[in-house]
Amino acid sequence: MYGVLLGPRMVFMNTVTIRQALPADAGALERLAQLDSSRPLREQVLVAEVGGELWAAVSMADFTVVSDPFRPSGELAFLLVERARQMWRAERRGSRRRRIRVPALRAA
Numbered sequence: 001m002y003g004v005l006l007g008p009r010m011v012f013m014n015t016v017t018i019r020q021a022l023p024a025d026a027g028a029l030e031r032l033a034q035l036d037s038s039r040p041l042r043e044q045v046l047v048a049e050v051g052g053e054l055w056a057a058v059s060m061a062d063f064t065v066v067s068d069p070f071r072p073s074g075e076l077a078f079l080l081v082e083r084a085r086q087m088w089r090a091e092r093r094g095s096r097r098r099r100i101r102v103p104a105l106r107a108a
Helices: 023-035 074-099
Strands: 002-006 009-013 016-020 045-050 053-059 065-067
Touching: 016 074, 023 045, 023 053, 023 065, 045 074, 053 074, 065 074
Parallel strands: none
Antiparallel strands: 002 009, 016 045, 045 053, 053 065
16 A cells, blocks of 8 residues: 555555556656646656556656646655666666676686
């Protein structure tokens, strides 16, 4: 369960899913950007989905966030940015490891 403090009460929601956006999400991402008065996110995007609806999204390229201003999506946006940063750092570490050259062993 995911809970958000709304005024004096806690509101519980369905499960939150953080995943990479799919081509089928294009329409929902457009609507989310319109609600946020932002440009639609392109390329690699992570989304936060609650109850089958996109509430927030972040660009993996520049960490730009769009979210539904009519839902308690601020914490989701924070989680998305943190996850995108983790993935970016892991990818960067992986590419550095691939570039390290190990000298070949020679038979004596």
